[in-house]
C-alpha cells in the first residue's frame with residue numbers, strides 16, 4: 001500500500017456537495033482506503049477573478065493502485081461529476097489532483113508527481129499541513145517549511 005495525497009477543489013454546482021461526492025468515490029476505489037480528510041477551506045480563485053470562491057480540501061489515501069491507474073480513476077470521477085472545461089483556469093464543479101504518491105517522483109505527458117504547483121498554493125499546502133504536519137516531499141522539503149506564493153485569503157470554513 002502506498003500513502004497518497006489527493007487535492008480536491010470545486011467552485012460551482014454546490015462545491016461542498018461536489019467534494020462529498022468525490023470523497024465517497026475515493027473511499028470506494030478498489031484496493032484503496034480513505035485514511036483522513038482535511039477541513040474545508042475557502043479561497044479566492046487563482047486565475048480569472050470573475051468566478052466564485054473555491055472550496056478545497058486534501059485527502060490522504062492508502063492504495064495498491066499504480067499511479068496511472070489512480071490518475072485514470074480520478075479523471076473518470078471528474079467526468080462522472082460533470083466536469084466541463086470552459087476556459088483556462090476557469091470555474092469547475094470538481095478538480096481531483098494527484099499531489100503525492102508515496103516518495104515517487106515522475107514527469108510524463110499525463111502526470112507529474114509531486115504536483116508541480118503544490119508548493120505555490122495555500123489551498124493545497126494548508127490542508128496538507130493540517131493532516132500531515134510532519135510530511136516531507138520526495139526531495140526532502142518539509143511541508144512545515146513551505147511558504148506558498150498564492151494565498152487567496154484562505155480561510156477554514158468547516159469539515160465534512
Ligand SMILES: CC1(C)Nc2nc(N)[nH]c(=O)c2N=C1O
Nearest residue numbers: 009043044045046047054089123
Ligand atoms: C483554476 C485554478 C488554478 N485556481 C484555483 N484557485 C483556488 N483558490 N482553488 C483551486 O482549487 C483552484 N484550482 C485551479 O485549477
